[in-house]
Amino acid sequence: MKRRLEAELWDKMHYLFRDFNDRMVHVELNYDFVPDIEALKTVIICAFEKVPVLHSKFVDNKLWTHWEVMPYNIDDVFTVSYPDDVEKAVDEFLTQYIAPTEAIQMKVALFIKDNKSTLCMVENHMCMDGGDLKYFLQEFCENYSRYVTEGISPVNFRTGSRAYDDVYSGFSKTEAGVARRLFKNINARDDHKFPLTSDNIRDKSFIARKQFSEETLEKLKSKGKELGATINELLLASYFYSVYELAGYPESDTVMISNAIDLRRHMESVDNKGFTNHTSWMQCAIPERGKDIFETVKYVIASSNKFKKDKFMGLYGLPLLNFGYNFLPHGVSEEIIKIGYSNPLMAMSNIGILNGQHFALCGKEPTDAFMSGAVKYKPFVLLTATTYKKVITLSMCVRGNEEDKHIVNKFFDLMEKNIDTIIA
């Protein structure tokens, strides 16, 4: 008998995002040793069995969308290779696309060279977001370590509800009632685009990265204290200023960048909850560029303060989406939601600090760790920020050409220049 899983609200929303991005979330963990391959296979199978959505195909029959649990083989999920050029192999692996109709929604690879290894994962955003992928990786690494060192079966993966309305669990009854009635659609449209080239059939996905040293982070922290800004706000201000410079927008233009918010902040606890998406957008707009980067910082602080004061930050529009998906057949609701939904042209997602201890295999932490969001289709862009061992990594995943790569790298140079100005 076919085993089916309910397609939750965020699964459907991320499916709708197929026009804007490839929905893949990427992870790269570098170790200075080679983990036990057979043990890794065992842990991956246990993870897949405990999180069945990872080996399910998404069925969109326009009426009742759902996941259908599929048989799989570990060799289709996990590959081990010994490439000469690890960087190239990692890049090729991370930029692959897993269709939602495939039997597996996560792929894992281990690249080995000179007794060092790189563990990479690619998963469909419909299954879980970066926030939960961090938890998943933590449990994955803990299970691996206990299995290898103590022989404990790696079956401790979080399972439970994947429903969107778990976000209301941390509220009082009245507050939850208010939050469940936030029908207001706060999608604001802004026509300012990141200056990439036009779409081309030869475009290929690429991940551009830029790292900022521990020293830069420390300076950003102290400068943030001085200016009353968080690191995220400083990065966002720098993003704004750089994009004004890169695209040549008039200084007086109002520009908007959407910022991903982890809605788990509203939840009582994520224990006993399944891996899923709980991410929304906060629209950060500045009225003009500002005479210098410090004025931009002020604008960003003012904009994000408006959201920070809101107890229901990020929860606007969710009841409307739920209403749309709940009362109409999927084919109809999707078309209606598309009319009201405006995907942000420029966005930023700060996945935050990646804790080395959480990703340690048998006590050995990764030498470097990196996560990034989906590959966006032009003209949409997403800047992802992760921090590992006090090193900030900014990344942008784009489906584009060599010129786009050049533009993104130029943008990173401008970011660096503007961050240097802030911390100078």
Place this chain on the structure above:
Amino acid sequence: MNKLLEYIENSCKNLADNQSSYRYKKMILDKMTERADEISRAGLRDEKVLTELIADEFCDLEAGYAEHEKKKRRKKLLKIGLPVGSLVFLTLILISFFVVSSTTGAWNKTWLVIVGGVFALVIFWFSLAIAKLCTMRRVFHPIARVLIAGCALLFAVFMFLFFLMMMPELLVWPILPAGVIIALLADLIFAFATKQKLRTISLFVYMPTISTMLYIILSAYKIVTWTAGWPIILLGLVADVAYIIYIIISNMKYFTYKQEVEE
């Protein structure tokens, strides 16, 4: 396989050693073996991990046995009891029909015994189906709602036929619109009790329909005249408006909620 057997034996050690528990253990073993084959085909080689992974899916086997036995008894009862019971019931109805008819000689009226019996049986079958449908996915609930309305209408038709034997046609026919009212009310109760989607919309549509039926019934019994009684229809709309006001008032606290702002 041996480890799965060991797990089942350890988990079910308090169960009586009889044919029933044997069948249950065999069923669990078959299911576990099937899962083990599935996971092994995925590539898992470590038998200890495989056993623990499956054991995690099949926990608390003793409680499962009690539930399984309960289900089995119910299934058996339905499988044998339902056709046999229905047959016995129909035979009794038929006997009653002949006994009542031959003793009273009112053959032109006693056929109602058979109609009543068949309707009662159909309502009983529908009730079982409704109970089953309620345990299934929500997509099947509309079928339960149709069956509930069907039960109400069958009951109304029987009452109509019953009173038709004793009263003139003009006094009896309003039972049929009364049946529609009962069907709609039953559906509303089900919709609200099981929190069906669009139940409020159902309420908005049903209230004017119910008031219209009420107008027809009251006018038919000359409690109000056909010409002066039409405002009763408006009562349905008034009830709709009253319900909207109730919704607004009960939701007001959410819309006027003021956040405590932490600076």
